[in-house]
Amino acid sequence: MDTDRVLSLTDPFHEAALEPGLWPRALARLGDAFGGASALLAANRHDIGPFLLEAARCDPELFARFAAEHGSAEENGYIRRLNAMRSGEVLWRRAVVQDRAWASDPIYRKFLRPQQLWDGLVTPLVKDPGGYAVVGLYRARAFEEGETALLRAIAPHLQRALQVATRLGALRDRLEAGLAALDVLAPGIVLADKAGRVLHANAAARAILGEADGLALGRGGALRTARGAEAAA
Structure with missing residues (x-):
């Protein structure tokens, strides 16, 4: 794997860890590297289900509908697979469901087809007992094996960036709470x-x-x- 290419794709995520407003740009850059794919960062908490954190070229309203209608592991086999996967593994839609079956899948018909998307790659990041975050890539044409390898190479860098962002976010929250206490x-x-x-x-x-x-x-x-x-x- 080309180290320079991996770093060029992951550097924007390390920048976003320090400046939260940069997440959409980092995701857009990642999507560009995968043929103009839609890219999203989402979380799946076992108590409340999936919710969108950041996105590029993705309809947030459709994601919210997906979460409401197909967000439970009991009903959604893809979520069950992600629950069982290790951080950094890649779930490739074509590897788990054939095209003919996918064409009639309600998740595809209701949420991907309206966005003119067909195939998907998803990798879980920062798993803990309460859930995990995922990065997902979706586009109109099928992904290739080499692209799954690229996402696997990128995943550890994305995981570290998200861990840094989470810790800094917790520190910001504590600081804001302290400043709010001073105000009273x-x-x-x-x-x-x-x-x-x-x-x-x-x-x-x-x-x-x-x-x-x-x-x-x-x-x-x-x-x-x-x-x-x-x-x-």
């Missing part, structure tokens, strides 16, 4: 860096700074005395 405190609290630039001010502090009575925000968001000349005297 009566005293004014300002968090600043070593240069005096304000990183966060709670509601009480924002009110004080807004009055510019003693302290105010200067250029670049730095704290300054509201009466700088008087204070210097």
